[in-house]
Amino acid sequence: MKRVINLCKKVLGTKARAKKSTAQVSSTQQPSVLTRDQHPVSRQFISPNALKVLYRLNKGGYDAYLVGGGVRDILLGLEPKDFDIATNATPEQIKALFRNCRLIGRRFRLAHIVFGREIIEVATFRGHHDSASEKEKSCKKTSKQSEHGMLLRDNIYGSIEEDAQRRDFTINALYYSSKDFKVYDFANGVKDIEERSIRLIGDPETRYREDPVRMLRAIRFATKLDMHISDETKAPIKELAPLMANIPPARMFEEFLKMFISGKAVANYHELRAYNLFVFFFPAVEQALTSEIADYPYLTDFIELALANTDKRINNDQRVTPAFLFAAMLWYPLQNYIKRINETANMPAQDAFFAALNEVMPEQQRSIAIPKRFQAVIKDIWILQDKLSRREGKRAFKCFEHPKFRAGYDFLLLRAEIEKDNSALTELANWWTDFQNVSNDARAQMVKSVRGSGTKRRTPRKRRKPAAKKAPQE
Incomplete structure (x- = not known):
């Protein structure tokens, strides 16, 4: 793992210096591609079950990538624990390939591939709402937003480029292909990893309104990964904190576990209070x-x-x-x-x-x-x-x-x-x-x-003897 950390630091430094793109992460851009010799992501650090899923999707004619935390953690020199996969296969097509698959979720339709106690989560590439087909737009169950801008249902599918823009943070918009062993960076995530910065993709206020839990995720990633939240990402949090009142109590229980039962409870507690978010838990x-x-x-x-x-x-x-x-x-x-x-x-x-x-x-x-x-x-x-x-x-x-x-x-x-x-x-x-x-x-x-x-033990009360029966008068 030390070798990985050293290689990662070297690659991140040279890659960031070579990168001169001025495009904003909120706009469409071609990905920056790291070839096999430019990054430390290797199959030896990836769950064998996740690799099975990647290989079978590729064999079935679909594009499939390890995405998010698994790639991010390896680039940071950490041992990855989450192995999420993104693909252009729809949930129904994924299910057809895997007998051990179950489809879950209404808000986001996901496929869970079950290997005993390990579950590999597979998501279809997300698309933009304005790029949905007429058929998709006419289907009320495809996408729905609340009056505050929160996404209540979101099953519009798109390309890998659109999926990257729909990701929450730049450090999570990193895709690893087991087919060509390359890492695709769509939002300058490698640069932010080098600078240890948590940065939202797109307009922070819009992204928080879509899902207020992203405010919690920004804090959790910062404490978990020993990083800092960028100025533009943290600026609207206090103002938009009341949006957390719209999060269902069941989801708040899951967020409680992530914030307080993860080994970073003290740090998360102080950050939540600083951003006026603790009140929505307790x-x-x-x-x-x-x-x-x-x-x-x-x-x-x-x-x-x-x-x-x-x-x-x-x-x-x-x-x-x-x-x-x-x-x-x-x-x-x-x-x-x-x-x-x-x-x-x-x-x-x-x-x-x-x-x-x-x-x-x-x-x-x-x-x-x-x-x-x-x-x-x-x-x-x-x-x-x-x-x-x-x-x-x-x-x-x-x-x-x-x-x-x-x-x-x-x-x-x-x-x-x-x-x-x-x-x-x-x-x-x-x-x-x-x-x-x-x-x-x-x-x-x-x-x-x-x-x-202590107190004096009570003496049991003596029972009163029953009065002798009087002999009946003659």
Whole structure:
């Protein structure tokens, strides 16, 4: 891989110096072509399954290219993980070639070629709306835009040149052909890779209106690839941020995973807040972050610690669950709801918790559609915070056997690290740490010591003996 990085730097430098084209990326232009000896893209870095798809499409008489992230990452000297393919074959023609193909999507019709756990995504070249045939234009299902300019449906097909212009960023408009081993650069993407610049193809405002999620993608690529967003690309983001309100909650969940469960959660969090985009993920949290600090003294530090902890686990190849981050984001807003309920109504702690839960979760669901399997884990983590504080008798052992004990315990550790002025919370976290590292006999002794130093055990109430039956009077 070091050899690839060195070769890439050399090629990018010489290629950029030789390039003198002044054409704008938004206009039609002939591609800059890198021959086999001018780039480091090689079949040894490409998934064998992706190569199978490329070869079969070519054999079937179609043009096919590895496009986007796979080419970009190899040019950057990174190990590619996505192997997307673009072709002039229609989805139906692709399906006819592959028995393991399924067609998906309404907004963008795509073909997924399934190889066990690996899925190779194949897309037909996209065309411009004004270049659609009369037949395509008459079909209402071919293309549709919202009143804000957002593409709701887009199945107009075209040439590779049109497809390149329809791509979002210049660094993603790079096409590798397994037929002639050349890289075709339609939008000065090689130059932007050299300058480490994230740049939209075309007019930024128009492109963001077509798909507001591109604002998130600009941030994600910048943090993921250690690049910067070009001035013209970032200029309209704050102004157009409200367009994110039109994104369906189900899609926002997918974007949440990409932004926060990818090893760059801390960096993405700060960028989202800087561009006024975080509010569309967590409106209640954003409101809390901008409120009086006295109401949420721990919130900022707690969120950043939870995000940093998640990044560390991902980068160490440890398992993470999105539920943990959701629980961390919403913990203090939940506590504030409970506090307000207790101020206005006198109800048991458990009832107050569930009343607050029924306020917080539906509100969050309007922004991000959290699947039920994660909602259950979020609730378990929160309930365990109370259960972990109740260690008398058999409670500690029952809590220790809870399926989500580890997640609840890790959450408790984060709370104790942030709320350092809460000595009882620190003692509780230390107690559970020790409890896991001793024998069962020692655990029993620990529980006894808690019972002895805690509240006095209630003496069972004696049952009153039934009164003796009086003998019937004669």
